[in-house]
Structures are given as structure tokens and as C-alpha cells.
Amino acid sequence: MNEERCVTFAVEGHESCAATKALAAVDEGGHDRIAAVELAEEALASPACAENVRCVWRAVSILVSAGEVASADAHLLRLRDSPVPAIVELLPVLRAQITRWIGDLLGAREQLTPLVGRGRGMAALSLVEIHLLLGDAAKAEQLVEEHDFSAIIAEVPAVRGVLRSVHGLTHLYADRYSEGLEHCLAALRYPAGELASSFLVVQRQGIAALAAMAAGQPDLAASLARQQAASAQAWGGPINLGWSLYVLALVQDDGRQVERLRDAVDLFEFAGCRMHLSEASRELAVRLALSGDPSGARHHFDRASRLAAELHSDMLARRIAVSLDGLGTAVAGPPLTEQERRIAWLARDGLSNKDIAARTALTVRTVEFHLSSVYRKRNLTGRRELLARNVDLS
Structure with missing residues (x-):
């Protein structure tokens, strides 16, 4: 980041700042969605906020977290003509974050990669997470080696929670579940203003719940999943609700796993969130196979495999392969000639x-x-x- 951009990001919320009030309405996870959305819209319509990088960042984050993607995108389109260079430079990063939020990880990677090449630290931090979610730990580690993220934190303190989440994912994908859980929980302790910087408050709660489950702490996992469900209900939106149901299905063994996964699949399909849809379809296929429904299992494995191929995701393909191999003849399908x-x-x-x-x-x-x-x-x-x-x- 250049000096001008650092100074602009460091500007605090100005007097009567609607974006700051919107964050107060979020209340660390979000239980006043309507007020937060109205204040975010007010901020982006206000000349004072619309020329402040931090205000734009916060307001757009709140809109996207609340599922108001079309509105956020419209504001970003209007801000292309902003007289503030730092805001114009921020817009591609925000667009990539929106693309990632709706589950198009490949699209987000394509948007972020050239930005990293032009020396944008925030883009690099986001791209590390994208590589991890795509299962490409080698590229993620290479980016970490090439960038001094401690310097980015000094310039933009609001991304501390994002960096913690990235560390958590790094440990989780290396099967270091206890360390991953520690970082995931730490990320959730940051103020709402810092969590909002990545649009992913509800999703991070779910990742922490899954990390707790993997680390052998089912009670903590269930508690985190319930917190996530409350946040998802407060914010609404098919992606938040679908992700909440998906996580609950994985951490709560109460006989409703198949029901929750079916609902999650429907919500992800409605939202066009192909990454989550592939993973939820795979999980649903496993549950159906174990419950004695091989035909239903094959249908959902087919969909999961097709989506993994469309996304060119080796990580998803590997997970599907492991699931199929583990189930053996339960989903063997019709005999070959x-x-x-x-x-x-x-x-x-x-x-x-x-x-x-x-x-x-x-x-x-x-x-x-x-x-x-x-x-x-x-x-x-x-x-x-x-x-x-x-x-x-x-």
C-alpha cells in the first residue's frame, strides 16, 4: 500500500457518521439487520461518508453481510467516479469480496490475482484465504512468504480478525485442529467493525464450529453453531441461512441432519452459490447412502461432482472421491456390462x-x-x- 492510501484508511469515522452507527446496529454478529441496512444505505448516499474509505468499506460490508448484494454492487458502480483515488483503488477489492461471498471462489481468485501483482496488500490477504478454501495450500503459503501482513495490520487495523481467520484456516487444512480452533475463536472476539471488513461474520462462526468439532469439542461446536444460527436468522439471506443449516447438520446429531442438508442444498441452489452447493450435496449424499437410499445418494454425488468439475476445484473432487471410496458398495450404482x-x-x-x-x-x-x-x-x-x-x- 502506498502512503496516501494508508493515511486515507486511517481516517476515523467523522461526526454523525452513518457508517459508524450502522456498525453499532450490527452489535457483534448482527441482531438489528433493518437498522444496519438503512444506516449503511444512508452512509453511501452521504457525500461525507462516500468520500471516506473506511465508511465505504464498512457500509458495503454491512450491505453484503445482510444479503443486499444488488444494492452494494449498485453503490460500487456509482463510486467508480469518486474523486478520492483511494476509494477507486478499493473498489476492485470490494467487488472480489462480493464474488467470494456468493461462493464463486474461482471468480474471486481471478479478480484478486492482478490486484496482488500491483502491490495491494489487502488483495493479497484475501487471496491467501481463497487459495486455502480452494485447497491450494502451496500457493497460500507462497503468498504469505511474499507479503508482510504485519505491516498491513499496522496500516489497516480493521483486518486483524481477517488475518486471524486466515491463520485458522491454514492450521485446519494442515489437520492441526486445536491450533486452527484457537485462531478461529480469536477472530470472533474482534469488534463488529473489524469482523465486518470481510463480510463473513456468520460464515466465520460456522468455520469455528466445524473447527471445534474437528478438535474433539462437540459441546463447544454445538454452542458456536447455535450462535451462528441466531446470527443467520437475524441477518437472513439464503447463503447465511443455508450455511447455518449446513453447519448444524454436521455438529448436531439429533436426527435432523438430512432435513437440514436438503434445506441447505435448496438455499445454496437458489443463491447460485456453487461452492457451498457442491459441498452440501456431497454431505447429503453421504447421509442418504448411510440411511439406505443409494439412488438419492448417487443423484447428489453426481451434482457435487459436476459442480466440482465446473469450479475446477481439486479440493472438492478429492473430498467427493474420499466419500465415495469410504462408502464402498453403498453407492456402487448399476452393474457394468x-x-x-x-x-x-x-x-x-x-x-x-x-x-x-x-x-x-x-x-x-x-x-x-x-x-x-x-x-x-x-x-x-x-x-x-x-x-x-x-x-x-x-
Whole structure:
């Protein structure tokens, strides 16, 4: 960050600042959504707030957290002509945060990467989290090595909670659950003004609940999940509500897991949140398989696999593969024909479709037809999964 931008971010809320009042309405998690949204709208319509970087950041954060994405986007569009250079520079970062919030991690990565290349520290911090959520720990670690995030904290204290969350995710993806939980809980202790900097108050509560569950603290996990559910109900919005139901299904064994996951899937689908939809579909498929519904399980595994392929997410694909391998014959699907088995084995041995056709005296088109049938019956997205997974070809 350059000096001018640092000074602008350091400006405190001015007298009668609507953005500061909006944060007071949030009340550390948000239980006065209507008042917070109205004050955020007032702030962005006020010349005094609209020319203050911190006010814009806070007001847009509140709108997005409350599910008012269209309104936030409209304000960002209007602010493209702002006379304040620092605000113009902030807008792409805010747009990327919105893209991440609706679950389009790949889109957010594409938006943030060129910003990091131009030396924007806030973009780098956000991109670290995106890489972690996409399962690319190596790129996340590389970014951490390349940037001095302690300097960013000194310039923009409001991102301390975000940095704590990033540390928490780093530990969680390395299976260091106790350390991850410590950082996730610390992130939630920061004031609402700092949590709002990332739009993700409700989602961070859910991540902390899942971390507690992984760390072997089910009572704490249930307590955090209930807090998250209260915040989600207060703020509303399909993504917040869906995420709340998803987390509750994973931490509360009360016989309502399938019901909650079905509702979460519907909400994520309505919101167009493909990342969350893939993960919730996978979890629902597992529960359906274990409850004796292989047909329903295959349907949701198919959807989860399709979305993982669309998102080019190796992390999601790995999780789906692990779930399928763990369930074994519970979701084996229809039996393969002798011809399908033979062709699948040849493909697994590394032969191309053309080579398989020559070996079996079939046309390439026929080989493709049989492989497509194998992929469908075994819930595969294509040849890569056939090669990578221990697929039952019996």
C-alpha cells in the first residue's frame, strides 16, 4: 500500500457518521439487520461518508453481510467516479469480496490475482484465504512468504480478525485442529467493525464450529453453531441461512441432519452459490447412502461432482472421491456390462480411446459411448477421476 492510501484508511469515522452507527446496529454478529441496512444505505448516499474509505468499506460490508448484494454492487458502480483515488483503488477489492461471498471462489481468485501483482496488500490477504478454501495450500503459503501482513495490520487495523481467520484456516487444512480452533475463536472476539471488513461474520462462526468439532469439542461446536444460527436468522439471506443449516447438520446429531442438508442444498441452489452447493450435496449424499437410499445418494454425488468439475476445484473432487471410496458398495450404482468393464480397465491402463478402439475392434465413437456409461454409473466426472480414484469396476 502506498502512503496516501494508508493515511486515507486511517481516517476515523467523522461526526454523525452513518457508517459508524450502522456498525453499532450490527452489535457483534448482527441482531438489528433493518437498522444496519438503512444506516449503511444512508452512509453511501452521504457525500461525507462516500468520500471516506473506511465508511465505504464498512457500509458495503454491512450491505453484503445482510444479503443486499444488488444494492452494494449498485453503490460500487456509482463510486467508480469518486474523486478520492483511494476509494477507486478499493473498489476492485470490494467487488472480489462480493464474488467470494456468493461462493464463486474461482471468480474471486481471478479478480484478486492482478490486484496482488500491483502491490495491494489487502488483495493479497484475501487471496491467501481463497487459495486455502480452494485447497491450494502451496500457493497460500507462497503468498504469505511474499507479503508482510504485519505491516498491513499496522496500516489497516480493521483486518486483524481477517488475518486471524486466515491463520485458522491454514492450521485446519494442515489437520492441526486445536491450533486452527484457537485462531478461529480469536477472530470472533474482534469488534463488529473489524469482523465486518470481510463480510463473513456468520460464515466465520460456522468455520469455528466445524473447527471445534474437528478438535474433539462437540459441546463447544454445538454452542458456536447455535450462535451462528441466531446470527443467520437475524441477518437472513439464503447463503447465511443455508450455511447455518449446513453447519448444524454436521455438529448436531439429533436426527435432523438430512432435513437440514436438503434445506441447505435448496438455499445454496437458489443463491447460485456453487461452492457451498457442491459441498452440501456431497454431505447429503453421504447421509442418504448411510440411511439406505443409494439412488438419492448417487443423484447428489453426481451434482457435487459436476459442480466440482465446473469450479475446477481439486479440493472438492478429492473430498467427493474420499466419500465415495469410504462408502464402498453403498453407492456402487448399476452393474457394468462386460464390455464396459473391459474398456474401463484399458482406459485405466493408460490407453487412449483410439488405442482402445484398435484393441477391441470397435469404433472410437463406440468406445466413447461405453466410457460415458461407466462415468455415469460410477459417479465420475471423466477419465481423470477414473485414473485417480479406486473405482469399483466389478
